[in-house]
Amino acid sequence: MPTDIDLYERKMKMENRKNVLIQIFISTLYLSAFTFGGGYVIVTLMKKKFVDEYHWIEDEEMLDLIAIAQSSPGAIAVNGAIVVGYKLAGMIGALVAIVATIIPPFVIISLISVFYEAFKESFLISQLLMGMQAGVGAVIASVVCDMGAEVLHARKISSDIIMAATFIATCVFGVSVIYVILVCIGIGVIEALAFGRREER
């Protein structure tokens, strides 16, 4: 028979869990709505919130969770929300975090796409959008310069070959990117197994 104290404790636990879920929801919703600049920024802010502010996750563990978020396929912001939600409150926590992360972009883009269809034909908007095409091209070119330099600086010949071969395959021959990714995963697994063995010796 559960005593009054047991019931009280259970009630407190449920209250606590509810509070954690609400806090996860509000935090991830806020981060998702106000973070410009992609997933890398968002996971840093998550660390600030959940490690430095709430002390719900330990520093080192958070770094590994971020590593999982960054190395899994999919958007880093979504992956980050999943690891944090899962760590704090299991599957329900992950679900709450995902929903909170998706709501802001879903609402914003829904509104924009309605306006986009309506305003695409207007002189002002069409010219602005066209100029921004050159701008976004420049942003991507700049990102590629930074990322490419990083790869070249690692001075790993196999990386350079993969980069050149992928560029030729996708840009010149129009090979579907999914095949390229599958091949690279294959190479990575083989390399990892080979390297792993070498280190064991």
Add this chain to the structure above:
Amino acid sequence: MIYLELFLSFLQIGAFSFGGGYAAMPLIQDQIVTKHGWLDMAEFTDLITISQMTPGPIAINSATFVGIKIAGVTGALVATIGSILPSCIIVTLLARLYLRYRNLELLQRVLTTLRPAVVAMIASAGISILITAFWGSDGIISLPDTDLIMVGIFIICFLLLRRTKLSPIAVMVLGGVLKLLSAMLFGVGQISI
């Protein structure tokens, strides 16, 4: 069935975009523009631009944008769920494995191999965006038809990004304003060689 097609397309985008940020872009282009023709290259470029200026991951933004255009809000929901489903499964599995074994080595090695390929794929996608910007949506390149104003705006934006600390959003807006000003001064027709 359009919902199923949307779902499967974005499922692939979600499952194969490694590395975050721009990594999803070549996959989205592959599925949305090349395979299904749901957007043309100009609309795709607008989508990337809009994604840059609003919060939220490119994959989610694209799922919402394309979903609404093709099949309304239900389409947007279906596409969004498709794009996050692989993450949900893979990330929770990995998190569970990690919390038990605390070892991520194989995964990170594979990611290191993928990195240079992802950079090259982003470069390819960037080039198709520039082709659209300089030569229009049909993608036919010929030197006399080059839109010199767009080339000029690209060079200005690129230099600003490399030499100053201006944010990408500010630089893109500036690109838009420059084009608008030039259209008001010289008319909409492109200035070419």
